Amino acid sequence: MRIGILTRNANAWAPQQLKASCIKLGVEPFFFRFNDLTARVNLQKPVTALGLNLAVDLSALIVRPIGRGSIDECVFRIDVLHKLHRLGLTIINNPSAIERSMDKYYAISLLNEHGIPVPRTIVTESPASALEAFDELGGDVVCKPMFGARGLGVTRLTDRETASRVFRALAFTRNVIYVQEFIPHGVKDIRAFVVGDGVVAAMYRVAQSWKTNVAQGAKPIPLNLTGEAMELAIKSAKLLGCEIAGVDILESKNGFYVVEINSQPGWHGLQSVTSINIADAIINYVISKVKR
Secondary structure, three states: OEEEEEOOOOOOHHHHHHHHHHHHOOOEEEEEOHHHEEEOOOOOOOEEEOOEEHHHHOOEEEEOOOOOOOHHHHHHHHHHHHHHHHOOOEEEOOHHHHHHHHOHHHHHHHHHHOOOOOOOEEEEOOHHHHHHHHHHOOOOEEEEOOOOOOOOOOEEEOOHHHHHHHHHHHHHOOOOEEEEEOOOOOOEEEEEEEEOOEEEEEEEEEOOOOOOOHHHOOEEEEOOOOHHHHHHHHHHHHHHOOOEEEEEEEEEOOEEEEEEEEOOOOOHHHHOOOOOOHHHHHHHHHHHHHHO
């Protein structure tokens, strides 16, 4: 069995963890990058990379973070994944799930439609409407990029004049303005790592301020996730079609709120506080999918 691992950097920590798990479990890992892909129409070998006919020569494909790119690059990358999926290749996560999760508005609106508690959110291209949203949401909001991860570009706004300037700058650079009510949650949140039908590990991320990404310096603390929070994580991942997901949950005085689903999550911080080998869990799940 050969499992493809589509990644920007095969030598990074997470891909190397996956490689070690593949070898341990008797699977051949095959690393390649998006710019190694070539797609053909009305020709033999419709999608190739580094000499392999991917739909034939791989048993499955794990997609690591797609990363930054032009509109052309991002659309092409997803298109190729859809093509491979149509050709019958098992892809984790499904390209439709990746699309849904990458788009914060699509993801949070879908979760809300299915009863998942999420922060009140307003999305617009108009700075004037965004300023009205600032007022409507109580004058304490979080402004986020529509597409982004690791906490980059996320700003808390509590001053109306500052908010107006931020909104005008975003509109000037042709960004959609994504504004979300700030949910008081102390200096921690929850990251649940979903594989298949369960949460394999979870942690609190404890920071010095409201922004709790490990990439921004938050400290991972072990957490045995149970009850409502665990159910929310599993249900949220399923709603977006994610078989592997990092689900971010805020715990407030009013209960839990799901704020984001990452379809290509890292787990370096989480691995440091759990005895579960997360890479093994991922590879075992992929093997089970292929054998069904």
